[in-house]
Amino acid sequence: NLPAFFLATISEERIFPGEINNNKFTVSLRNYPERRNKSLVLFDFDSKQSQFIPSYSLFNPILNEAIYSLEDRDRTLLKRDFNLDTVWQYKIESSASYLSLRYAFIDKGLFITFIGPAEECMQVVNGNQEKSFSGGQLMGFSDVDGSVVWQLEVPNAVDDIKQVGSELFISSLSEILIVNAQTGVLLHT
Numbered sequence: 001n002l003p004a005f006f007l008a009t010i011s012e013e014r015i016f017p018g019e020i021n022n023n024k025f026t027v028s029l030r031n032y033p034e035r036r037n038k039s040l041v042l043f044d045f046d047s048k049q050s051q052f053i054p055s056y057s058l059f060n061p062i063l064n065e066a067i068y069s070l071e072d073r074d075r076t077l078l079k080r081d082f083n084l085d086t087v088w089q090y091k092i093e094s095s096a097s098y099l100s101l102r103y104a105f106i107d108k109g110l111f112i113t114f115i116g117p118a119e120e121c122m123q124v125v126n127g128n129q130e131k132s133f134s135g136g137q138l139m140g141f142s143d144v145d146g147s148v149v150w151q152l153e154v155p156n157a158v159d160d161i162k163q164v165g166s167e168l169f170i171s172s173l174s175e176i177l178i179v180n181a182q183t184g185v186l187l188h189t
Contacts, residue, residue, distance in 0.1 A: 021062035070101035088146030103161040107181040150184030
């Protein structure tokens with residue numbers, strides 16, 4: 001018994017139950033509420049209400065009663081509450097043409113994410129032009145105020161990051177980096 005807008009968005013954007021947190025989910029919608037606009041929309045299954053704000057963030061995970069976004073246009077990492085008000089923000093210095101919040105973790109009062117790539121270049125692979133990415137910063141922020149607690153330079157491309165307990169496993173080209181989530185110390189390669 002959900003509003004038609006919820007159901008249409010779930011089916012069109014391929015939202016799956018694993019992406020729903022605290023009976024809420026977020027989605028970035030183009031041409032919403034009007035053509036040429038882009039918005040972050042927060043849906044609440046309990047109240048059957050939705051709310052939105054203008055946003056150019058593609059991924060907006062919900063972690064620990066908050067929404068995290070990386071605004072690509074103004075290069076700002078944000079923590080928002082469920083009223084879509086900004087709790088804290090961090091200005092990102094990166095020369096990459098595109099930024100997104102693909103990795104987001106919470107560990108004992110820290111918000112952890114990878115900010116990158118640091119560099120983009122075109123290369124020829126099997127006779128075809130392909131864009132390659134490399135480098136960036138794995139960063140731990142105080143979840144209370146957004147201050148930087150630690151940062152770790154990752155020189156190569158990041159293929160994936162998984163959190164297991166208080167360790168982060170980063171697949172980077174032909175290596176797996178194991179990092180302590182609380183300190184940012186590289187434990188093993």
